[in-house]
Amino acid sequence: MMFDRLAGRLAALTCLLIALPAAAQNLSVDINQGVSRPLPIAVPEFATQNSVSTAAGTTAQLGAQVAEVISNDLESSGLFNPIDPLAFTTDVTFPDVTAPRYASWRTVNAQALVTGFVNANANGEITVGCYLYDVFSETTLVRQGFSTDASAWRRAAHKCADAVYSRLTGETGYFDSRVVYVSETGPATSRIKRLAIMDQDGANHRFLTNGQNLVLTPRFAPNQQTVAYLSYAQNRPRIYIYDIASGSQRLIGDFPNMSFAPRFSPDGSTLVFSQARAGNTDIYKMNVNGGNVVRLTSGPGIDTAPSYSPDGRRIVFESDRGGTQQLYVMNADGSGQQRISFGEGARYGTPVWSPRGDLIAFTKIGGGKFRIGVMRPDGSGERLLTDAWQDEGPTWSPNGRVIMFFRSRRGGGADLHSVDLTGINERRIPTPLEGSDPAWSPLRP
Amino acid sequence: MKGAFSKSLAVGLLITAAACSKNEEELPPPPPPQQPTETPAPPPTPAPSSSVSNTVVPGSIEDFKRQAGSDRVFFAYDSSSLDAEGRDTLDRQAAWLQQYSNVSITVEGHADERGTREYNLALGERRANAAATYLQQQGVPAGRITTVSYGKERPAVEGSSESAYAQNRRAVTVLSGAAAS
Numbered sequence: 001m002m003f004d005r006l007a008g009r010l011a012a013l014t015c016l017l018i019a020l021p022a023a024a025q026n027l028s029v030d031i032n033q034g035v036s037r038p039l040p041i042a043v044p045e046f047a048t049q050n051s052v053s054t055a056a057g058t059t060a061q062l063g064a065q066v067a068e069v070i071s072n073d074l075e076s077s078g079l080f081n082p083i084d085p086l087a088f089t090t091d092v093t094f095p096d097v098t099a100p101r102y103a104s105w106r107t108v109n110a111q112a113l114v115t116g117f118v119n120a121n122a123n124g125e126i127t128v129g130c131y132l133y134d135v136f137s138e139t140t141l142v143r144q145g146f147s148t149d150a151s152a153w154r155r156a157a158h159k160c161a162d163a164v165y166s167r168l169t170g171e172t173g174y175f176d177s178r179v180v181y182v183s184e185t186g187p188a189t190s191r192i193k194r195l196a197i198m199d200q201d202g203a204n205h206r207f208l209t210n211g212q213n214l215v216l217t218p219r220f221a222p223n224q225q226t227v228a229y230l231s232y233a234q235n236r237p238r239i240y241i242y243d244i245a246s247g248s249q250r251l252i253g254d255f256p257n258m259s260f261a262p263r264f265s266p267d268g269s270t271l272v273f274s275q276a277r278a279g280n281t282d283i284y285k286m287n288v289n290g291g292n293v294v295r296l297t298s299g300p301g302i303d304t305a306p307s308y309s310p311d312g313r314r315i316v317f318e319s320d321r322g323g324t325q326q327l328y329v330m331n332a333d334g335s336g337q338q339r340i341s342f343g344e345g346a347r348y349g350t351p352v353w354s355p356r357g358d359l360i361a362f363t364k365i366g367g368g369k370f371r372i373g374v375m376r377p378d379g380s381g382e383r384l385l386t387d388a389w390q391d392e393g394p395t396w397s398p399n400g401r402v403i404m405f406f407r408s409r410r411g412g413g414a415d416l417h418s419v420d421l422t423g424i425n426e427r428r429i430p431t432p433l434e435g436s437d438p439a440w441s442p443l444r445p
Numbered sequence: 446m447k448g449a450f451s452k453s454l455a456v457g458l459l460i461t462a463a464a465c466s467k468n469e470e471e472l473p474p475p476p477p478p479q480q481p482t483e484t485p486a487p488p489p490t491p492a493p494s495s496s497v498s499n500t501v502v503p504g505s506i507e508d509f510k511r512q513a514g515s516d517r518v519f520f521a522y523d524s525s526s527l528d529a530e531g532r533d534t535l536d537r538q539a540a541w542l543q544q545y546s547n548v549s550i551t552v553e554g555h556a557d558e559r560g561t562r563e564y565n566l567a568l569g570e571r572r573a574n575a576a577a578t579y580l581q582q583q584g585v586p587a588g589r590i591t592t593v594s595y596g597k598e599r600p601a602v603e604g605s606s607e608s609a610y611a612q613n614r615r616a617v618t619v620l621s622g623a624a625a626s
Contacts, residue, residue: 217563258570350561
C-alpha cells in the first residue's frame with residue numbers, strides 16, 4: 001500500500017534530517033484563545049531542484065500545488081493567516097529553501113515562513129521537503145521530508161501542514177486525515193443516501209455505496225481500514241462493516257430486530273451498539289466478528305448512541321430512562337451508570353468522547369434548535385459551540401480540537417460543517433452533493 | 446375527473462344549505478344540477494365514483510385502506526402511545542387482517558425530524574411495536590407481523606411545519622401477500 005510506503009519513507013527520511021536546536025520560544029500560537037489575529041504566515045510555492053515529469057504533473061507544478069494545500073490547511077484552522085502570494089517580494093529558489101531571505105519576508109510582515117521543495121526520485125516517487133522558519137528570530141523550527149508516490153502528493157502536503165501546526169501550537173495536527181460520511185440527494189420523502197469518503201479538506205472524494213440501500217451513521221475503525229455503519233439492505237436495518245480497500249461489506253451479528261448505532265472500541269476489537277427488542281432499545285457490545293454479545297443496559301428506556309472513552313474503560317450514551325433524552329456515562333462492562341447532562345428543559349443526544357479524553361461533544365435539543373456543544377465527562381463545563389436551526393451529529397478531529405457535524409436546513413437538506421473548540425472558526429465542508437453523519441478518521445500513519 | 450365531480454357536488458350542497466338558512470318556510474325548488482363553467486366535459490372514461498367502490502378487489506391493499514379507514518396511525522411528539530382514533534383504526538385493520546389470513550404485514554415506525562438520528566430510530570421502533578402489539582392483542586397472530594423503524598429517514602410529507610410533523614409521526618401497516626387490485 002502507498003500509505004505504508006509513505007509511513008516507512010517518512011521514518012527513514014526523518015532519520016536523515018539533522019536534529020533541530022531547541023525551538024525559539026517567542027513564536028507560538030495559543031490554541032485555547034479565540035484567535036482574533038491569526039498568525040501571519042508565508043507559504044511560497046515549493047521549489048524543485050530540477051523540474052521533471054511525474055505521474056501527477058511536473059515537480060514544479062506539484063511545488064505550487066503543495067504550497068496551496070498547506071496554505072489552505074493552515075488557514076482552515078483559523079489560527080493562521082496565510083499572506084497573499086501576490087504580496088511576496090521574492091521567489092524561493094531551490095537554494096533559498098534552506099537559506100531563506102528573512103529580510104524580504106519581514107517586509108511582508110510574515111512572522112512564520114514555510115518553504116520546501118518537490119523532487120522526483122528515480123523510482124517514480126517524489127520527496128517533499130518541508131521547512132518552517134521564525135522570520136524575526138531567524139531560526140529553523142521544522143525540517144522534515146516525506147517520500148511518496150507522486151499521486152499521493154496531497155498527503156505529503158498535509159503531513160507538512162501538520163508539522164507546521166504541531167510545531168507552532170504544541171498540539172498534534174489533524175490535516176492528514178479523512179472523513180467518511182453519508183452523501184444525500186433527492187426529496188426528503190425518498191432521499192438517496194450513499195456512504196462516501198474524502199480527505200478532511202474535501203479532496204479525493206469517492207462514493208463507497210451506490211444508494212440502493214439506505215445507509216446511516218458510518219464510523220471509522222481505529223485502523224481506518226474499515227467502517228461500521230447501518231444499512232437497510234433487505235429492508236432490515238442492521239450493522240455492517242465496509243472494507244475500504246476491497247469494497248466488500250459484511251453483516252455483523254444476526255439479531256431478530258434492528259441493530260444500529262455502532263462504534264468501535266479504541267483497540268478496534270469490539271463494537272458497541274444498540275439493539276431493539278420488543279420496542280425497547282438497549283446497548284450491547286460484541287466482538288467485530290459478531291460473536292460474544294454482551295448486554296450493557298436494561299430497563300424500559302431508549303439507550304443508544306454509545307461512544308467509548310479513548311482509554312476504552314468507559315462508555316458515554318444517551319437514554320430517556322429519566323423521562324427525557326439525556327447523557328449518561330457507564331463503565332465498559334455496563335456498571336456504574338450515571339447521568340451527566342442536566343440542562344434545564346433541554347434534551348441531549350449523540351454524545352462522542354474526544355480522542356483526548358477531556359471532553360464529550362453532543363447535540364443539545366432545546367428552544368426549537370439542535371446545537372453542538374461540549375462538556376467534561378463529569379458533566380461540568382458545558383459550552384455550546386454552534387447556533388443554527390438544526391446542528392447534529394458531532395465527530396472529533398484526530399487531535400480533539402475541531403468538531404465536524406451536519407447542519408440541516410428548515411424544509412430539507414443538510415451539509416457538513418466544522419467548528420473549533422473556541423466556537424469562532426466555523427466552516428462549511430465542501431461536498432459534491434449534500435451530506436450528513438460525518439465521521440473523522442484518526443490521523444493517518 | 447373525480448375531482449371535478451366532487452367539486453360540482455359540493456357546489457350543489459353549498460347552494461342548498463345557503464337557501465335553507467335564508468328561508469326555511471319557503472323552500473325554493475331544488476336547484477338544477479350545477480355545471481360550473483370551468484368543469485370540463487365528462488371524459489369517455491368510465492367511473493362515476495359510486496361504481497368505483499364496486500371495483501375494489503376484496504383482499505387488496507385498496508380494500509384494506511377502505512375497510513380500516515387508513516393504513517396508518519399517528520402519535521404525539523416524542524410519544525409512542527396510541528390514541529382513541531389510532532386504536533379504532535387498528536381495530537378495523539385487525540378485523541380485516543383476520544378476514545384475510547394469508548396476508549402478512551410489516552409495521553413501519555416513523556418519527557418527525559425533531560429528534561436526533563439514533564434516538565429517532567429507537568422511537569420509530571417503539572411506535573411500530575406499539576401498533577404491532579395492539580394488532581396482536583386484537584387477534585392478529587404475531588407470526589404474521591414484522592416491524593421496522595425508519596426513524597426520521599422517510600417522512601410522509603416534506604417540510605418543517607407542525608402539520609408536516611404530525612403526519613410524519615406515524616406507524617404504517619404495509620401488506621404483503623394481498624390480492625392484486
